[in-house]
Amino acid sequence: MFENGVSQYDKGKIMVDVxxxxxxxxxxxxxxxxxxxxxxxxxCMITGEYLVFPFLRRGFQCPIVMESEES
Ligand code: SF4
Structure with a gap:
């Protein structure tokens, strides 16, 4: 389908409640x-980061912003 590679991308974003x-x-x-x-x-299935402390904290690249952390 893309024998010559992809020269340009269209970007999308999603916002999901967790x-x-x-x-x-x-x-x-x-x-x-x-x-x-x-x-x-x-x-992490979103960032691809291998999680060093999954039982202690969120990943260093975690995209989640907790409502309690917003200001
Ligand atoms: S908490 Fe953040 S870093 Fe951890 S798995 Fe979920 S999205 Fe990924």
């Missing part, structure tokens, strides 16, 4: 956190 258990806004509870069992690691 819900965490109260006080637990960390990767562990995010629907976009994938546990790669065989490799013993977690990966």
């Amino acid at each position: 819900y965490f258990p109260a006080g637990k806004a960390i990767c562990q509870w995010c629907p976009y956190c994938k546990n790669e069992d065989s490799l013993k690691r977690h990966k």
